[in-house]
Amino acid sequence: SIALWDRSVARLTVIGPDGALRRTQGYESVVGRQPAAYGVFPDSSLMTVFPTSISAPAPGTLFTDTIGFWRVTQTDREPVLLARHPGPIALWTGRFQLNTPFTSNPLRALRGAQLIVSSGALPSVFVYDTTGQLVERYDVQRAPVPVDPDDVDRMIDFTIEQKWYGDVPRAVWDEWLKRMPVPDMQPAYDQLVVTSDGALWLRHYVPLHVRDAAAEWDVFASDGVWQGTLQTPRGLLVTGVRNGRIAGIARDSLDVPSVRVHAIVR
Secondary structure (H helix, E strand, O other): OEEEEEOOOOEEEEEOOOOOEEEEEEOHHHHOOOOEEEEEOOOOOEEEEOOOOOOOOOOOEEEEEEEEEEEEOOOOOOOEEEEEEEEEEEEEOOOOEEEOOOOOOOEEEEEOOEEEEEOOOOOEEEEEOOOOOEEEEEEOOOOOOEOOHHHHHHHHHHHHHHOEOEOOOHHHHHHHHOOOOOOOEOOOEEEEEEOOOOOEEEEEOOOOOOOOOOOEEEEEOOOOOEEEEEEOOOOOEEEEEEOOEEEEEEEOOOOOEEEEEEEOOO
């Protein structure tokens, strides 16, 4: 089945394999807050975060966000905190909220009844059970990658080009960049995929402005054993791994997308 989350009303809609509506469930009245759901556990509880809103602070204020992952059920009024991991650092200019380059949200995914999280410059993977207990941690012995100052400028130019923060001129970034605590090291990973057999694929971080790079992935078997690295085709956005094949989206020279399936060469 397909689970659809309507964040505006905190409602889960489930569509069956035949396309028919199976059920809808509201959650805001249960926990008294409006969650944002990112996955469904086997017992139908939700993996969520709880966004918060605050009044606009003084210009130059930094936000160091910490993302809490919670398990919410249809009946329990108290959600269960599963994990907390550092999120992006943003700066409020008085008019714009700008995310500090090379800071990002933690990667998260569900593997059955387990929450998988990865964040930060170290290539580490954290595995939590439905009570919030850390049950496993996987690590790769690889040195963090330093942040190139030129890449900071390239990333800002890219975000301006993409209008991710609206029409923020380059002069605004230049004015406030010196107040942003840009990390010395890049994040270790920027994508997490759980395969159909429970293996974990984590893509080595690629700066946002680097397009059509041939991506490298660390692969962990379902028991946590590191299998090595694997390279996916240049420009392919991987969306799923199943039965020895990779599905993804590629774009041609005219930026037209197409779905592609590749066999995995071991």
